[in-house]
Amino acid sequence: MRTLLSVLLIGVPVTLILSLVGVSEGMSEDAQNRTRATGADIVIHGSQAASAVTYSGAPLPEGYTRKLAEQPHVKLAVGIIVHPLEFPLNMMGIDQAQFDAMSGGFTYLEGGPLRPGQPFDMLLDKPYADQQKKHAGDTMHLLNNDWHVAGIIAPGKLARVVVPKATLQDLDSAPGKLSLIYLKLDDPARADAVVEQLRQQFPNLKIDTMAFQLSQFAPDNIASVRVFRYVVIGIGVVIGFAVVCLTMYMAVLQRTREIGILKSLGGSKGFILRIMLTEAAGLGIGGTIVGILLSYGARWAISTFVPASFPMIIVQSWWVKAFAITMAGALLGALYPGLSAARHDPIEALAYE
Amino acid sequence: MSSAIIETRDLRKTYMVGKVQVPALRGVDLTVVPGEFVSIIGPSGSGKSTLFHIIGALTPPTSGKVRVAGEDLAAMTDAGRTRLRKRIVSFVFQKFNLLPNLTARDNIAVARFIGGADHKSDPHFEEILRLLGIADRLDHKPNALSGGEQQRIAIARAVVNHPAILLADEPTGNLDTENSKAVLEILRGLNERTGQTILMITHNPEAAAYGHRTIAMRDGRIVA
Numbered sequence: 170m171r172t173l174l175s176v177l178l179i180g181v182p183v184t185l186i187l188s189l190v191g192v193s194e195g196m197s198e199d200a201q202n203r204t205r206a207t208g209a210d211i212v213i214h215g216s217q218a219a220s221a222v223t224y225s226g227a228p229l230p231e232g233y234t235r236k237l238a239e240q241p242h243v244k245l246a247v248g249i250i251v252h253p254l255e256f257p258l259n260m261m262g263i264d265q266a267q268f269d270a271m272s273g274g275f276t277y278l279e280g281g282p283l284r285p286g287q288p289f290d291m292l293l294d295k296p297y298a299d300q301q302k303k304h305a306g307d308t309m310h311l312l313n314n315d316w317h318v319a320g321i322i323a324p325g326k327l328a329r330v331v332v333p334k335a336t337l338q339d340l341d342s343a344p345g346k347l348s349l350i351y352l353k354l355d356d357p358a359r360a361d362a363v364v365e366q367l368r369q370q371f372p373n374l375k376i377d378t379m380a381f382q383l384s385q386f387a388p389d390n391i392a393s394v395r396v397f398r399y400v401v402i403g404i405g406v407v408i409g410f411a412v413v414c415l416t417m418y419m420a421v422l423q424r425t426r427e428i429g430i431l432k433s434l435g436g437s438k439g440f441i442l443r444i445m446l447t448e449a450a451g452l453g454i455g456g457t458i459v460g461i462l463l464s465y466g467a468r469w470a471i472s473t474f475v476p477a478s479f480p481m482i483i484v485q486s487w488w489v490k491a492f493a494i495t496m497a498g499a500l501l502g503a504l505y506p507g508l509s510a511a512r513h514d515p516i517e518a519l520a521y522e
Numbered sequence: 523m524s525s526a527i528i529e530t531r532d533l534r535k536t537y538m539v540g541k542v543q544v545p546a547l548r549g550v551d552l553t554v555v556p557g558e559f560v561s562i563i564g565p566s567g568s569g570k571s572t573l574f575h576i577i578g579a580l581t582p583p584t585s586g587k588v589r590v591a592g593e594d595l596a597a598m599t600d601a602g603r604t605r606l607r608k609r610i611v612s613f614v615f616q617k618f619n620l621l622p623n624l625t626a627r628d629n630i631a632v633a634r635f636i637g638g639a640d641h642k643s644d645p646h647f648e649e650i651l652r653l654l655g656i657a658d659r660l661d662h663k664p665n666a667l668s669g670g671e672q673q674r675i676a677i678a679r680a681v682v683n684h685p686a687i688l689l690a691d692e693p694t695g696n697l698d699t700e701n702s703k704a705v706l707e708i709l710r711g712l713n714e715r716t717g718q719t720i721l722m723i724t725h726n727p728e729a730a731a732y733g734h735r736t737i738a739m740r741d742g743r744i745v746a
Contacts, residue, residue, distance in 0.1 A: 430619045433580065434679075435608025435636050437601065515580045519619065 175416040176455035179499065182405030183460020183491050188467040188481065189401045193388040195482040196257060199325075200386045205379070206326040208272040209247070209351030210360045211367070212382045213237070214375040227251075227338070227346035233374070234350055240370070242363050244355045245271045248347040250337045252312070254330065258297070258478060260311070261328035262337030271353045272326060280305025280320035288336040290319040297329040297477035312340055329477050402494055409456070409498025413449050417506035420448065428510050429518025438511035445510055449503030453496045460495070461488055526589070527686060527719055528554035528577055533586035535572050535742075546572040548742035549586065556686070559713040559720045561733035569742040570723045571691060577721065578611045578689045579603035591686045608637055612680040616692035618672040620664040626675040627660040630682050637683035646716075647682055653711055654678055670701030677708060681718065688712070690722040694729055706732045 204212075215228030227250050238246035247270075250262040265283045269275075275282070275292065283290040291311075293303055298321045303309055307318045316332070338344050354363060360378040367376045377385075388394045421428070428441060468481045533550040536543050547569045554560055564570050575581045576588055579595055582603070588595045591610045595603065612633075613619075620629045651657050654674045664672055673693060680688055690709060694702035710732050712718045722733060730736045738746040 426619070427621055430621060431632070431636070432604070433578075433607060433613050433615075433619070434633050435604055435606075437604045437608075440636065516575055519615070 171416065171419065172452070172455075175412055175452050176459055178412040179409050179452055179456025179495060180459030180463055182408040182498075183457050183495055184463035184467055186401055186405045186491050186494065187460060187464035187484070187487055188471075189398060190388075190484050190487045191464060191468060191481040192471070192479045193394050193398065194484050195480040197386045197388050198482060199480045201383045202325045203327055204386070205383060206272060207247075207268075207351055208353060210354045210357045210379050211352035211364055212377055212379060213350040213352065213367075213371075214377075215348075227341060227343040227348045229347040229350060229374075231345045231347055233371070234347070237350060237352060237367070237371075240363070240367065242354050242356060242359050243352050245351075245353040247271050247351045247353075248334065249327075249349050249351065250334055250341065250343065250346065251328075251348040252337055252341055254311070255478075258330065259328055260330040260332060260337065262332050262334035263327070264334050268327070271351060275320070275326060275331075276323035278321045278323055280318065283319055283331070283333055287317065287319070288333055288339075289314055289316045290333065291316040292320045292322050292331040293318055294322050294324040294326075294329045294477070296324050296480070300475060300477045314340070405491075405494055406498040406501075409453070409495050410502040413452055413499040413502030414505060415502075416452065417445055417449055417503045418509075421445070421506045421510040424510075425513065425518050425521040428513050429515050429521065432513065432515035433519060441511040441513075442507045445503050445507030446500060449499045449507075450496065453492075453499035456499070457488070457492045457495045460491060525555055526553045527556045527558075527591055528552065528721070529587070529589045530573075530577070531587040533573070533576065533588055534584050535569075535576060535581070536584045546742055547576070547583070547586075550739075550742070550744055552737070552744060554719065554721065556719050557713070557717040558735070559710065559733040560722070561730035561736040562721060562723050562739060563725065563727065563730050563736055564739035565725075567741075568739040570739050572742075573739070574689050574691055574721070574723060577687070578613060579606040609683070610685055611687045611689055612683070612685040614673070614676050614680050614688065614690040614693045616695035618664070618669070618676045618696070620672055620675060620679075622664050625661050625663050626656065626667065626671075626678075629664075629675060630660075630679045633679045633682050639683060644682075646684070647678075650681055650712070650716075651678060653715070654708055668701070669697050670704055673697060673701070673705050674708065677705070677712070681712065681716075686719060688718055688720045690720060692723055692725065694724065694726065702726075702729065 231248055234246045234248045237243055245267065247264070247267045252260045254260050278295055283292060291309065293301070298304065301309065303318050305318055305321050309316045309318055338346060354360060364376050364378050384390065388398070431441060464483065468483060471479050471481045530550050530552045533547055534545070535547040536545045550573060562570050576583050576595065577590055579590070583596055586596065590606065593606060598606070621632065624632065654677060656671060656674045656678060659667060659671050667675065693709070694705055697705060706729055709720055709722065713720050724730050737744055
């Protein structure tokens with residue numbers, strides 16, 4: 170019973186680590202897919218953008234769209250306004266005709282596109298619609314307004330919530346302003362050269378290729394996610410250490426007499442320590458397996474209850490890392506009780522009741 | 523002197539109980555030759571067990587000389603005493619002291635493993651198992667064995683690595699008359715058939731009579 174409980178407790182931080190990694194990787198993959206699916210080759214942010222993956226309001230005058238569209242090799246320039254909803258979701262305002270021309274349009278699972286002259290039409294992607302229990306034709310209250318759900322779109326393109334650009338500009342008190350501009354080129358292979366040329370011409374703008382933009386979504390490239398990962402890993406090591414230390418310390422107390430027996434048989438300090446470390450390793454292996462199984466449970470729970478907010482994936486490459494982290498905690502935790510057991514006086518140990 | 527397998531001279535052991543010195547052995551001179559079966563009797567607190575613990579390399583003496591199988595235990599390190607327990611001496615305890623989670627077979631296997639024995643069959647040990655009459659009880663855990671069976675397993679475990687000396691501390695103390703007799707016969711049989719040197723602590727004069735000679739202890743000294 171003690172062993173099973175220990176394995177379960179060791180499994181919890183493993184689940185924590187794997188779930189965090191799964192969510193961050195899942196969100197990254199999801200963001201990359203949705204951005205890639207816009208069909209753009211170049212992304213332009215305002216100069217105040219803290220990073221390629223954050224949006225600082227709507228700082229870009231819409232006039233840039235026209236100027237950029239006139240540049241050599243630029244086939245289309247599409248302005249987008251972004252409004253953050255509950256973390257980590259964004260609502261994006263588009264000109265549907267322009268966006269469709271760039272991306273090839275959305276795939277409609279229910280209903281249809283934003284209707285001209287209907288400022289409070291909205292499109293929801295399927296996971297978010299499921300999360301909100303909405304269908305085409307329903308009304309949804311957002312940003313102090315009632316919106317008409319015009320269509321349910323397949324996930325994986327641009328945003329989970331899409332509305333008319335002009336409406337969102339009005340609601341954000343940013344008429345004629347944009348959060349970012351996507352450019353589609355006549356030849357995607359020229360992206361690097363065009364970016365260089367645009368940077369010279371528009372030094373106040375943050376201009377990157379789509380390839381660079383996508384790379385910025387990797388969790389390791391987002392400082393806050395990277396630090397958060399280290400913190401959770403640290404917590405995992407500490408919990409694993411504490412659980413194993415306590416478990417093994419109790420085991421040493423419970424087995425004092427057995428330790429005395431082994432010593433009377435000629436068991437050396439190294440032999441006793443090896444037994445304790447082997448048991449800790451067993452707990453670590455068991456805890457890792459339980460943790461991996463629980464991470465599947467976490468993914469099921471997340472995909473059931475908040476499918477749109479945290480798209481978690483199972484990152485198998487982290488199983489080995491989680492195992493190594495757990496074993497480090499377990500072996501460190503077993504060291505003190507193991508040394509304590511190895512130093513037991515055999516006569517006192519044999520007399521222990 | 524050189525033919526003795528156990529030899530102690532003016533052997534003393536003093537324990538500290540808090541700040542009080544408690545002498546357990548007050549100068550013990552003992553010589554045991556190979557193949558002897560020696561019984562040690564004496565009341566509680568007479569120093570029998572302390573003498574066993576020192577000869578069995580479980581604790582060092584406070585002063586005096588003690589040589590076991592040619593090794594000077596007084597000068598030995600903890601690692602050296604561990605080596606001696608592994609190869610030279612073995613124990614049979616009153617409370618059997620089998621590992622409760624292992625079968626009888628595994629209890630014996632652990633001793634073989636610690637002793638560094640290989641996995642090959644040992645004809646000599648097979649004969650001892652037959653002598654002990656436990657061949658059909660080897661796959662049971664201690665809680666499924668009677669006291670007599672547990673003690674026989676403990677004896678098998680003690681002799682599996684062919685130690686030079688077997689130290690039996692009240693081996694019949696937890697057994698009924700019938701099982702006590704059986705265990706004592708086994709010890710005597712081991713001594714007679716294999717020449718196993720045995721030192722046995724007992725309170726029972728009838729049990730002591732199984733040895734070649736009996737030593738009486740009182741107040742940390744040999745008195746007879």
